[in-house]
Amino acid sequence: MSFPSHENLEEALLQCSACPLCKDAIGPTSCNGSITSPLAIVGEGPGGVEDEYGVPLVGPSGKLLDKALWSVGVTRNCVYTTNVLKCRPKGNRTPTVEEGAFCASRWLDEELSLVQPKVIIALGSVALKYLKDPHGxxxxxxxxxxxxKYGIPAIATYHPAYLLRLTGPALVKAKWEVFYDLQAAVTKCKEQAPDWVSKSDEPTDLLSLYEERRQERRGTRNEI
Known part of the structure; x- marks a missing residue:
């Protein structure tokens, strides 16, 4: 598949029923942020809140990501955020490598071809395994x-969901590692796109921004 614009791709994506995962989800989720950003964040797959709102990383993991990005001078409206997997696996289980590859080869590859970021941040093992190596x-x-494979440099870091499961010294250590990973990505991005405006004055309220989509998806779920 190839699409003339990101808008065309998103319209097709939200109608996708190519794999069994869609049967247990409200529907596919798309992206959020700026399609012209030089920085793309690729997560794993939607959780419950993301399934409700139809966009990635807006639940507890997304809020933690927002804080981490703010600490390195980035707000979510200034980056492009998407997932390897577009539909929520039943029970919020971790997607398999095969599920990730099936979905991403149809949608993520097309997204990144259209967006053409300068730098990619791979959040978590599912993103790492698809973008780098299934054995990563x-x-x-x-x-x-x-x-x-897109010819775009990428750096992997822990998914925020992993940090939410940690406590004590392990959490402190992991948070610092994520900070340095994000900082490295932002530095490289600004080297390649020096005019990039990476931060707005206030953090982006993604839940308010996508409330209308949430209501639409709720209506669709009630009709089923």
């Missing part, structure tokens, strides 16, 4: 730059 391990590969 986030504990070993995080913080290291690698070249994606």
């Amino acid at each position: 391990r986030i504990t070993k590969d995080r913080g290291q730059w690698f070249e994606t």
Whole structure:
């Protein structure tokens, strides 16, 4: 598939029923942020809140990501955020490598071809395995730059959901590692796109921004 614009791609994506995962989700989720941003964040897959709102990383993990990005001078409206997997797996389980590849080869590849970011941040193991290597391990590969098949440099870091499960010294250590990984990505991005405005005056309220979509999806769910 190829699409003349991101708008055309999103319209088609939200109608997708190509795999069984859509049966247990309200529907596919798309993206949020700026399609002209030089920085793209690729997460794993939607959770419950994301399934409700139809966009990635707006629940508890998204709020933690917002704080981490703010600490390195970035707000979500100034980056492009998407996921490897577009539909929520039942029970919020971790997607398999095969599920990620099936979905991403149809949608993520097309998204990044249209957006053409300068730098990609891979959040978590599912994104790392698709963008780098099916055998990649986030504990070993995080913080290291690698070249994606798109010819775009990427760096992997922990998914915010992982941080939410940690406590004590392990949490402090992981938060600092994420900070340095994000900082490295922003630095490289500004080297390649020096005119990029990475931050607005206030954090982006994504839940308010996508409330209308949430209501539309709720109506669709009630009709089923």
